[in-house]
Amino acid sequence: MTRLRRKHGLSAAIVPGLLLGLASAAGLSVAGTPARSSEHAAESAAAREPSGDSVTMSAAARRAKVDTADTRAARRALLEEINRDARDTAGSTGRARFDAEVMAALGRVPRHAFVPADLAKHAYENRPLPIGHGQTISQPYIVALMTDLLDLEPTSRVLEIGTGSAYQAAVLAELVDKVYTIEIVEPLADAARARMQRLGYDNVELRHADGWYGWPEAAPFDAIIVTAAANAIPPRLIEQLEPGGVLVIPVGAPFMTQHLVRVDKAEDGALSVRRILPVRFVPLTGERD
């Protein structure tokens, strides 16, 4: 989020918290202060919310209600695992660590509230889980990587195709002012809407609709994330992408994300495609990343 501070001139009151978050992700310390974990960054982020913003405070309180010491501890452990995975896969992903704010966002979202009750005990394992209706909640590491690849700013307008459980939307909602998300399966859309209201994610707009057409009224978007594996990227989504914007899509069957595709739309409208392998793997013997 260095770009964020540079571009938007954040207030001095906010910057220290972010700095600590960055230092934590980098594994550094600032002025002799031990590096703090992403979970701490999450706590600082909650603490720094302006007291006048009653909506946000109430949202944080609502999320806190579903948390326990155990779930917080499990989430901390999960974040550490994701950090390790990020370091391991740097050669393939090009990112030795994920943005501290992305990790902090993951640290704030109670994943156990997004999975079926009988699977809640697995919520903080780094694996995808079934959520019914033939859909899954993605592996947290993949969620972190996809979110990181979007290079978000707080003011970014983000569109998500395939709400599912709304976990990814919740992570995005922790990072930007406004998230638009579309789900085609009605029961999933209804459940996600109720869940987001319960957890206080008021900055997420959810629509039960066909994602092919995007969300033209809210376009253009700085980032689009297609969380449902698809056989085609709708050209309309590219049209609704702001020049300079990014689209990310996973490739592979449910439970089996093979790789991610990132499409960059240049200022002149030119498109470039990059394939990102989410594992540390070089396909030629004798070569290392």
Place this chain on the structure above:
Amino acid sequence: MTVAPSIAVAARPDVERVGLPLLGSVFLIAGTALAYQLLLMRLLSVVHWYPFAAMIVSLALLGHGFSGSLLALCPERARRRFASWYLVCALLFALGMPLAFALAQRIPFNGLELVWDAHQLLWLGLLYLVLSLPFAAAASCFGLAFLRFGAQIPRVYAADLIGAGVGSVCVLLLMLHLRPEHWLPALTVVGALAAALGGWGRVRIAVLLPLAAAAALSCLAVPGSWLTPQPNPYKGLSATLRLPGAQVTMRRSGPLGILDVVESPRVPLRQVPGLSLRASQDPAPQLGVFVDGDGPSPVTDRSGGAASMRYLGETTSAVVYRVVGSPRVLLLGAGGGTPVLQALTLGAAAVDVVETDRVLVDLVRGPLSAFSGALYEDSRVEVRVDDPRNALRGAAESFDLITLSPPDSATGAGGGVSAAADSYLYTVEAMQEVLTVLDDDGVLSVTRWESEPPRASLKLFATAVAALRAAQVTDPGAHLMLIRDWQTSTLLVARRPFDAAAVHAVETFCRALSFELVHAPGRTSLVGSDSDWLTRGVRALMSDRADAFVAEYKFAIAPATDQRPFFHNYFHWGTLPELWRMRGQGAAVLLDSGYLVIAGTLAQAVPTAAVLILLPLWWRRRRAPAGTLLRRISRTRTALYFLALGLAFLFVEIAALSRFTLYLGAPLWSAALVLACMLVCAGVGSALSARWQGRSASVSRVAVGAAFGVVLFELIHAPLFAATAAWPLLAKCALGLGLLGPVALLMGMPFPMGLALLDARAPALVPWAWGINGFASVISALLALILAMHFGYPAVMLAAAGLYACAAWMGR
């Protein structure tokens, strides 16, 4: 044979001669069991995915061997109570087939979750257990018959083999003429009839007939929904049916797959592989054809006219129409017909379509014709049902453009899911045949799904390079172009080097639609980057370090050949530890599970089989009094003899199936023909062997004869098949069967002769030997595939000959 010659043969009088009703019963049960196996494979392919279906059915067959082991524990009681036990087993078999499948459908096994969730292994184990019960019941019937009519084993075994041979043909008719939910009830009726015949003359009619009739009618009580295969919720069909308003409007079934036609009026289907991110219009309305729940392969509504089809020119596969103008096109696989529509839209003068599945063609030509605007009635379009290689060999004219099955077609999808599936369309020899059928300026176009790291596209490129080099092309790169988008790639192979105009046309096309030009003559070094593995691979494959690159690549990308036609197998053992270590990150998905599923099935089957074979023998040996025959026979040699026979028979069967598929074309009917020929001829051999039974020397001689026959077949079939490739189908069938039949006849003799000899010397071990043979059959099919994938089919045949020689040695 398996008994030391010094051991006296214990005379065991056979109290009655096996009658025709019982032989008829064995015949029907054998045929029904084989049909059940094939139907189960098809039904489970819908519920799960093909590799898992093969794995489940393969291991369920262990029930076959387990029953033999159980009978070996209580042979005397089984012999005494033959009539009632046989009847009960036959009825359990008849009733068990639909019930086991209905129960199996309720087991929440999800193969996609295996990597993440260890509990899935428990569900998988439960599936094996449930599905193995009918096989165990059927095998118990055979084991009981062998026990009861020891000296007449060759006749019983002949009925078994001939029944299975006839069953292999009848099951195709059943699949063609009945709906999937009626398949298993139909088998129940046949099974009930077999039970009635088995009890005929031994069980009172007043008991027998009501029991059999009740069993036959019981299938009416099973709700149809229990027996209708319900696809896994993560398959394409299930996902599509969750769209608002989507529904299955038609279902057709056949031996090559169960086809569902889905209409989604509220959320249009938009299956257009390789559609540009810059496409200028939405796809036209589609219906989706799902094969075994996978897909869809689209059928496109062309009522909007040519203007509504502009998007078909904005896909990666459309690039070839920028290189050849107004071509005469040969489409080897067209699925729901969209590639035909693309060809017509982009200016094809004529389109010949070759499709493997008649049911699919009938669907597009019949009930879907109105929706597709009578696509297959277009005067420029010729459609025929044939094997693609057969079509290439028999082509009477040359073409400007040939395309291989698109990634969304039935054939393409079917081949793509299984590493162990023969893909004779993607071999070096196939590509050479394509080049000979192309016009001088003609081009071959192949579009595939892309993967990362690249596998299919690199293997295809390597195959094209090998085919061009075999055609004396010194600079293959001049004949090749490769483009890709984010998910597909299209390879163009030309007979003559591409000229500058063609390269320019492709470059312009790629630039306009944001596709990536990976290779074009004189361009490769200018595009892509060193970190891009497809570009690096393509460069390497055209260089003099191609062999080193293929050897060092962590996936199997060496070109497939007709001897090893496994294009879709990319598995490399050396990569396994690395990816397995990283499975927690999701790396296991790169393993290409098709091969691993086979290897894993084998790894599970071998110890299970070993335990089930050895346990009863150990138990009986403990209980056998000192000095009895059971203690004095050579158990190791007995086991090796029957193991070798079980392995060898299926080795030959698997290799012959593959060879005949290539020779005759029509994979389905050639498979049925080979199975029927081998089983019936082996059955005849078994019946003939009765006259030599009881002599160890004869047993050894027939095993040597079988080994010799297999070697002879292997030596002469290739030149003979090549010389007669252009013969009419019937003549080829006659020649092929004339060659294979005598070999099968010899192969049918050693087993019943050995069993009869064992019956004379240690009758209690007969079911055990039968069980060993059953286990060997399970292992054999898997082992043959793994051998073929590594060393080719000739190695499988030579191994079979070696096994027969080993059996001859053990049977001395």
